[in-house]
Amino acid sequence: MYRIVEKQVLSDVTKLIVVEAPHVTRRAKAGQFVIVICDEQGERVPLTIADHDQAAGTITLIFQEVGKSTMQLGMMEPGEGLFSVAGPLGHPTEIENYGTVVCVAGGVGIAPMYPIARDLQAAGNRVISIIGARNKELLFWEDRMRAVSDELIVCTDDGSYGRKALVTVPLKELLEARGHDIARIWAIGPTIMMKFVSQTTQPFGVPTIVSLNTIMVDGTGMCGGCRVLMNDGARFVCVDGPEFDGHQVDWANLLSRIQFYREEEQLAVAQWQQETAGQGRQAETAGVGGGV
Amino acid sequence: MATLTAKERLAIPRQEMPTQEPDVRNANFEEVALGLTWEMAKLEAERCLQCAKPHCIEGCPVGVLIPQFIKALREGDLLGAVQFMKERNNLPAICGRVCPQESQCEAYCVLNKKGQSVAIGRLERFVGDFELRERTSPPVPAPPTGKRVAIVGSGPAGLTCAVDLARLGHKVTIFESLHRPGGVLLYGIPEFRLPKSIIQAELQVAVDYLGIEIRTDHVIGSTYTVDELLAEYDAVFLGTGAGLPSFMRIRGINLNGVMSANEFLTRVNLMKGYRFPEYDTPVKVGHRVAVIGAGNVAMDAARSSLRLQQMHRAHNGSGPAEVHIVYRRSRDEVPARAEEFHHAVEEGVICDFLTNPIEILGDEKGNVREMRCIHMQLGEPDASGRRSPIPIDGSEFEMSVDTVIMALGTSPNPIVFTDAQGLQRTKHGTTVADGDTGRTTMRRVWAGGDVVTGAATVISAMGAGKRAAADIHRFLSDPSVWP
Secondary structure: OEEEEEEEEOOOOEEEEEEEOHHHHOOOOOOOEEEEEOOOOOOOEEEEEEEEEOOOOEEEEEEEOOOHHHHHHHHOOOOOEEOEEEEEEOOOOOOOOOOEEEEEEEHHHHHHHHHHHHHHHHOOOEEEEEEEEOOHHHOOOHHHHHHOOOEEEEEEOOOOOOEEOOOHHHHHHHHHHHHHHEEEEEEEOOHHHHHHHHHHHHHHOOOEEEEOOOOOOOOOOOOOOOEEEEOOEEEEHHHHOOEEEOOOEOHHHHHHHOOOOHHHHHHHHHHHHHHHHHHHHHHHHHHOOOOO | OOOOOHHHHHHOOOOOOOEOOHHHHOOOOOOOEOOOOHHHHHHHHHOOOOOOOOOHHHHOOOOOOHHHHHHHHHOOOHHHHHHHHHHHOOOHHHHHHHOOHHHOHHHHOHHHHHOOOOOHHHHHHHHHHHHHHHOOOOOOOOOOOOOEEEEEOOOHHHHHHHHHHHHOOOEEEEEOOOOOOOOHHHHOOOOOOOOHHHHHHHHHHHHHOOOOEEEOOOOEOOOEOHHHHHHHOOEEEEOOOOOEEOOOOOEOOOOEOEEEHHHHHHHHHHOOHHHOOOOOOOOOOOOEEEEEOOOHHHHHHHHHHHHHHHHHHHHHOOOOOEEEEEOOOOHHHOOOOHHHHHHHHHHOOEEEOOEEEEEEEEOOOOEEEEEEEEEEEEEEEOOOOOEEEEEOOOOOEEEEOOEEEEOOOEEOOHHHHOOOOOOOEOOOOOEOOOOOOOEOOOOOEEEOOHHHHOOOOHHHHHHHHHHHHHHHHHHHHOHHHOO
16 A cells, blocks of 8 residues: 555646655656556556655655546545555656757646656756646646746636646747757647647657657556557557657547547546445435434 | 276266356356366376376476376375375466366376376366365475575466475565566456466465565566666566567557457456446447457457457347457467367357458547458468468458457567666567576576566466576575576
């Protein structure tokens, strides 16, 4: 069992947990992920490591409650434990001094982007970060991202905070104004955002690295469920990635593959909501000292 | 029973194993073969001629004392049978279920000339199951030696090596990448062929009686490197198996509904996807499933697909339900264990022999719609001795499918070799290791099982684990044997 030592509610649907996993912390690097399982009946969920603390032996995970497992994870409290945490998995980000780099993060993608931006800046890069979310409520870690960026642009889709724009708008402006200075771009966020970031940067010929989040079971190369089509053939996100050249990815195929279990995911959510609502009612009944 | 003459022994028919009826079992995941009764086992044991020069033992990769345990059985001495068995094989309940006996011990049985070899595998299972229930002779470890051994992987090779070393008094730690130990026994072989409770019981013995520590969630090569293990342990054994799936190099393999048998079986077996949504991991099969390949893994995938289809039908009414084995060679070349193929056909799996897929086609949403195949004929034998299949020009045809499961073999997972430069590998990705000792090209590192041979059998992995354990013990007793 891996104990949760801290929890923060970053928004209604975005949670941060700090988990004891010293075996992962030892060799964890920016860009890598872990597979977590809530309980014995749970599924294996890949989550990128947002931060780790060598001395405390803990990792920080941030997730959005989009399915049954992340909803269950979101209900867990400090002191409770996860059934399984395996890692660190995948290749770390290739941190070098490239010159000027842009880090584009959308929504919950801000979490995995933070250690990458931090390490890129520490390696001597001039880091320009663009972070965005649907609205102000879903935005987090602006202060942290500011601390590791030389410039920070904040936007929301609905204009409730920062600039009212999709992240691709300021990105395109940057490329038009000083594209020749920009050596490399990282993008992490929803698949559709990473697709549009890659399409935005392609005409400028700036290498663009995306961190893909696909369907995955074991996370160690065994199942191949995570395979993604690149221009020159299929790759496994878990062991060949998770970072890839965004200009080589077959985005239509990826967008279709991540929908494969949609029906089952909806069924699991519906059942989970019914179960947890049921538990709530039972607790109330017990609370009034009666019972049915 | 009084002592029988050879003629009387030959007159006893080979005892058939009771099984669930095909049309019942193809809708559940309960074990298919139910095991011999005590009476049947004694009768089967009477069939053994107790040859002066028995050949059956030669056919066993771990050299089980076959005539001895069978003799004890027919004398009614179950405890003696267990002791003979355990002298060479720690996991008889598993081997009795998954070994290809027809090409090993039973192939060497003198009665096999008439196709009626003693059912050694069934008797082995009988003895193994008795011991799992009764625990008459739990292993007793030798006094601690103070030596520490790291075993990477908890499948048949690792587990066998671990148990042998722990019995000799060494402190053994097993590192497992998944959240539950058992390796391919757990994620690969379905419940209906090898119940998880059997694996659990064997692992429990290793932990309870031999003090073996099992650390799950440790991906060696990533969580710790082999070098880091060498710094903490006196010896390291790699039994990491062959976990990487192969996909055909044809168009359409990334369509939705195409998956590796590894993914499909892991969802079903390790993650218990057949009990979704009680268990969180979903598994999906369509109405028309094509499993490519005809090995044991293909049979497991096909039979699991049938069961999922039947369970789904029970819930959602009717609809077409078909599972095909698509194999480019013929019936004679099927590499699966005879019993698995027989069971698959009995349960309703359709076999398309001499057929090879050339393209998978999808609909506008990216889901599999059909598979374009070509008929094959057999030519001259290839390097493996099997006749090579040759496409018949102009014989292309489309087969309507919505699920394609690729069971084309697996290769070793390279993660464990991260930063282990001293470990030499072949061009197939397997580890170079001595066949007798398991020694790799890196001092104090041994390897055995599929990581050395490529995908093979449970029992050959166990044999390799055993030989490596013996050599590790020699080395720990006197390091000068491997300078």
